[in-house]
Amino acid sequence: MISKPTLEEVAASELRNRILTGQIPSGTRLVESFWSEEFGISRHSIRAAFQRLSDTGLANRSSYVGWSVAEFHEADLREIAEVRAALEGFAAGLAAKRKDRPDSALKTALEHLGQAIAANQDIDEADHAFHIAIVEASGNSRLIAQHRSISDQLAFAIRTANLTGDPKSQLQQQHAHMLELVLNGKAAPAERAFREHALAVLERKSS
Ligand SMILES: [Zn+2]
Numbered sequence: 001m002i003s004k005p006t007l008e009e010v011a012a013s014e015l016r017n018r019i020l021t022g023q024i025p026s027g028t029r030l031v032e033s034f035w036s037e038e039f040g041i042s043r044h045s046i047r048a049a050f051q052r053l054s055d056t057g058l059a060n061r062s063s064y065v066g067w068s069v070a071e072f073h074e075a076d077l078r079e080i081a082e083v084r085a086a087l088e089g090f091a092a093g094l095a096a097k098r099k100d101r102p103d104s105a106l107k108t109a110l111e112h113l114g115q116a117i118a119a120n121q122d123i124d125e126a127d128h129a130f131h132i133a134i135v136e137a138s139g140n141s142r143l144i145a146q147h148r149s150i151s152d153q154l155a156f157a158i159r160t161a162n163l164t165g166d167p168k169s170q171l172q173q174q175h176a177h178m179l180e181l182v183l184n185g186k187a188a189p190a191e192r193a194f195r196e197h198a199l200a201v202l203e204r205k206s207s
Pocket of ligand 1: 127128197
């Protein structure tokens with residue numbers, strides 16, 4: 001049985017969407033009274049929702065300011081990109097070597113990205129989903145769990161990368177090429193391609 005999401009889960013997920021789409025900018029104070037009224041839920045529930053955001057790295061609590069949306073500075077984005085390169089690069093290598101790899105799920109993820117780019121809608125989400133599919137194709141449950149634990153921060157990093165990165169028209173081709181390496185079992189080139197893809201955001205910043 002699938003249980004109904006609690007009020008705090010609904011509030012946390014709505015806040016997460018607004019943070020990840022930039023509607024609530026990083027560093028914004030999260031005022032309990034405002035958001036409990038906005039969502040029509042108790043202070044207790046809204047605090048629990050803030051705590052959920054904090055658990056995934058999207059919000060912070062300080063004794064002076066109270067709750068606020070996490071700020072991702074250049075050093076944070078570097079750290080996230082490096083962790084992403086390590087996890088997703090390694091996962092791509094494992095996926096390339098795997099005999100019972102779920103190829104159709106990977107092709108579907110690429111198709112969805114293509115559709116999002118064509119419609120110019122939800123591109124970052126589709127990009128993120130493509131990378132999740134690659135990590136899942138590694139078949140390593142612990143690697144998948146590690147990747148999932150920083151999923152929100154990765155989503156934030158992907159959004160930043162796509163804001164400053166190559167034109168959207170090139171995204172499809174880049175990802176198609178990366179996937180081809182995996183599907184053709186080219187482990188080392190696949191690992192390198194996914195690492196470079198994750199780290200590209202840093203090179204753009206420093207150049
Ligand atoms: Zn990508």
